[in-house]
Amino acid sequence: MLTANIDGNRSRPLPGAIGTCPFCHSEMIPRCGEVRVHHWAHKSIANCDPWREPETDWHREWKNEFPLRWQEKILNDKKTGERHIADVHTLSGLTVEVQHSRLDPKERRARESFYQDMIWIVDASRLAGNRKKILNWRQFMARIIQGRTKTNLYLSKEAQNIFPDDWLSSPVPVCFDYMGPKSDPALDGLPLFLLYPGSIGDKRLVEPLPRDGLLRSILSEQVSMNSVRDIMHNVSRLRIR
Template sequence: MRFALVNGERSEAAPKLQGCCLGCSQPMIAKCGTQRVRHWAHRGNRSCDPWWEPETLWHRDWKYQFPSEWQEVVRHDQKGEKHIADVMTENGLVIEFQHSHLPLHEKVAREGFYQSMVWVVDGTRLKGDHPRFLDGRRLFRPTHLNGVFTIADPKGCFPLAWLTCSMPVFFDFGHTGVSTDTSTAKTGVLWCLLPGRVEGCAVVVAVSPVMFMNAAQKRAWIIPVRAVMETVAAALRREREIAEREAWSSIYDRPQYRKRRSRSFRSFRRRSRF
């Protein structure tokens, strides 16, 4: 972990410093070697939070963009369960950065525990992840909303394990950091897979890292999921209805139907004794 309590204050690891865990209050060891960034570890390297995972550089790059008091925030639920969120903004949005594979049951548990959260996933974990995305992206269909796309088969774009989340999943396919400072800001796009489907399609939103950071600082959400899903659903419904109407009218305009239509009208007139 980046922080431990030293004399009651959140402090970063430094040689010979004694600290206590933010989550369980047990003594922590300051790890200040040359191999990894300085951090705190429980004795025996076991964490008190089963959801905690060793941090990669990618993880830290992201986390360090946020104010330090938003990082590693201990959360409790009503049953007394306790976990340490990677980041929790002052508006109560939890941001979990995920590099390694996460079993489905843990994903569901974390979403249920934090409730107001988004995932940021390292999209370069497996060699095939980015090429698959580039390939699948060609099938994105733009909508009338800027940067919002639909895709009929998201399996062709994103890792299977992330397709069923109930929270937005932002895939980071390669920029190595974000910053609102324009001199160091990275260009790049985060691709957000929204939860749920509309008319059988998944909805994907392109967000710049700067937009992501600005939203996290100002609001309790990054993307207004419900509003986007409803708008896209209404547009797709309209599109489908128009296509269906056109298909029907093109069938009924065919000569054989025209003839049959007038025949049936004649017989109708006969039967009705006009």
């Protein structure tokens, strides 16, 4: 984790300090070396969030793109008492979950049901096969052109030939990062790919984005499930070629 409580206040890791986990209140130890992103480590995670996973530097760097007050927010379901730590939770209520390792489909669906208004950022560089498939992405997508105006949206009938299969059925937006910790020099300059949920006819809607473009949209709180649905509705009504 990137934060722990010291004397009741959230704190970044400090050499020699002792913190407590804001979720399970167990002792945490700072890891402030010269190689990895500074973070806190649990002495014991037995009673912490069951959705908690070991984090890579890629994961921590994505979380650090957002304000401290948005990071590692504890969210509660008032009806059931269930609670979990969201990687990022904005003031407008959007949850951003960052995922490096493979995620069991049942847990993915459970997280989507719990957070609801959310977006995934997925490390698509984890498997070499994923990286090879995306190199030819333009062959599998058609750019939407309205009138004479080129949009930044694409439609694809063959999303299964580009993106990791286990994320295609997600009911929320999934942003694939191919420049993750296992990036390949051949992928230099490759954008992020935002895969919209559901379909338009028999096609999937995709938006290539620069990293700072995605960040600007989230930081300005323009991203939500409502905005995603509006975009898909508007695209479905376009007379496009």
